[in-house]
Amino acid sequence: MLFFKLSWESFRFAISALKTNLTRTILSLLGVTVGIFAIIAVFTLVDSLENNIKSSFSFLGTNVMRVDRFPFASGPQDYPWWKYFRRPPGTIAEYEFLKERLTSAEAITISASSNTTVKAGSNAYQGMALTGVAYTYPDVYDIPLEEGRFFTESEINASRNLAIIGRIIANTLYPNQEIIGKQIKIRGMKFTVIGVFEEEGEGLFDAPSKDEACIIPYGAFTKMYYTGRNGLEPTIAAKGMEEDIGLVSLENEMTGLLRAKRGLRPTEEDNFALNKTEFIQNAIGSIFDVISIAGWVIGGFSILVGGFGIANIMFVSVRERTNIIGIQKSLGAKNFFILFQFLFESVCLSLIGGITGIFIVFLLSFIQLGSLEIVLSFKNIMLGLGVSTIIGVVSGIVPATLAARMDPVEAIRTN
Template sequence: MILRLLWESFRFAMQALKSNLTRTILSLLGVTVGIFAIIAVFTLVDSLERNIKDSLTFLGSNVIRVDRFPFSSGPQEYPWWRYFRRPPGTYSEFTFLEDRLSSAAGVTIFANTRTTVKAGSNAYEMANLDGVVYNHTKVYDIPIQEGRFFTEMEIKASRNVAIIGVKIANALFPAQPPVGKEFKIKGLKFTVIGVLEEEGEGLFDTPSKDEALMVPYGAFNKLFYVGKNGIEPTIAAKGRDDDQGLVALENEMTGLLRAKRGLKPTEENNFALNKSEFIQDAVGSIFTVISLAGWVIGGFSILIGGFGIANIMFVSVKERTGIIGIQKSLGAKNYFILTQFLFEATFLSLIGGFAGLLIVFGATFISLGNLEIILSFKNILLGIGLSSAIGIASGIIPASMAAKMDPVEAIRTT
């Protein structure tokens, strides 16, 4: 019975579509434009947010950094002059935290600078050089494509070994396997023991693994002065999965650093503990506002489309009043008439919705540089759901009018 009802409703909908094709297409443009506007904005926002967050992966996940400057100091004025006078982190503070932190999955220290590397007549300028310790992989993800990571002995002995990115490998050793080859940093020879996985171009000018160069922390210290008035190292700790919001880790790090730096109870912290999630959450908040604007922009278009479908249905009810009277006189129930027209309104709205989704899908093939546009399954379901809702909302009143018609009065109108 249900299948028969749906089939009859589908037939009536197709007949209405064919008999007034031009009017139907013009009326459906509103739904098509509305669904396109909303889904296009959401798709672009989701893709942009995903690309931005992917470009911030160098900050790590569930990571707290020890810095002089906080990522944010709230709505008040940013007192940078006070933060500037704070002491930088030190290697002794790293070992102090490494030995005592119980709520951390790993602790690391690293120093960073840009430099030029050479191999014979080949060179790569502005390589992103990091000096790291053995536990660096416990805090940050270091995917190795070829070779291996540093051994603990190589780190402790400050050996001149290195892990390089794909861009550096291709520039220094074109068409050659880079592992085992030698190159120079500031005149010192280093041997390649690993190549990082290719990451590709980021959306913004953020540090990329493709142009990264990693050496043991001690070897970095031989090349560049690390410490006060030199390159400042960064201490970072990764929280455990069961530490929601990294509250336990943050509290423990605060207490240990205050003890290490000899701060009195009345003195404020002379360091900042920055969570990597802060920037990602800030990005998410910005895109939430943009998504709201997308709802407003597309909402007006969908509203116009809903009025267009409602107009079609009112005209359709009037044109088929006689048929409705005949159906009811032959025993058709009110729900049968209601379902016919409601199905027709929803069917027409879905056609407009699918047309809008198809346009968005076609737009994903347009090249926007490093920004990859992907129409997600979530947004497809949203478009279909919105189309169905608009169809039901637009058709419910005309369908109810048709279902409540008196069969005798309806037949007299023929």
């Protein structure tokens, strides 16, 4: 109890000293404010930009492996580019083959896409992303619906002319009207709307958005488009198990099954690529890791200057209060009581600067930057407070230690 009481008294002395020299306090914390602002602003911007970019690629799914002709990563340097074009695309037969035999996946689906125009009466929308899907599509990809429902298995198998559309398309074709049950026309064929996607809003880099998308049964899609070699290439995608780290088991099993289905001999190379959707997100994360390091460097110099400023002020403060220190020690004050006075003063000074810098970042987060939403995360707030505390301790520990070790007689005699 005595320790906590003395610590509280030390804290009060520190606050009193900061209030007494208010102008000096404000000037001292400016360096820390600028440093913390620079670091947290960079990290907040980087995190917000990274999250927005990753969300723009959410249509690729998570923990998903796709069968493609081209790999996401660059292949061997000596691999002829024309061999990629000679690879056969995935087929509905391969999808059915994998669906029956694959054991390392939670679900597997097939889809094919094309851009087209959709009409309803005198209204039309150009550039709609039309996708034909299997019944297992929502088991692999996220399909958030604002209204309506997904297709039933019987509707998919019967290739019914049903559609789920995005909010922008719905508002364009039937403004201010209930869309469920309405008719739309795609490539001359009539479809009944049974659902509407949740609105996503504008994304970065014109990435595909469900607001401008439409999905229909795969069989209905093949009535309008030829799929396979010399046509639109369907995409087979499998969702891996949560416990399959890195999708290693899924990749090995899919490789073996696809090689068997395509009749490849043991000496023949794979004529397909298995792409993990996490590759793109990891590549994006690597880029932003480098930017984060640059943020540390930029803010680090400001923090360093702020730390030297606080240390300098603390040495001056010790010098000004030498007599008081001598009197306190002669009256029985413990060394840690003196130490805590100056250490608390240094930490408080640094924390005030850090909190000010974080608050400025918080205010700037309300600025609209187009489709980029800036969010000051709790992680970055704690980072700013943690860095401020460390700077305060490092800057004040030496002056505080010198004050705590003063001889009381010598301290009282000092003018």
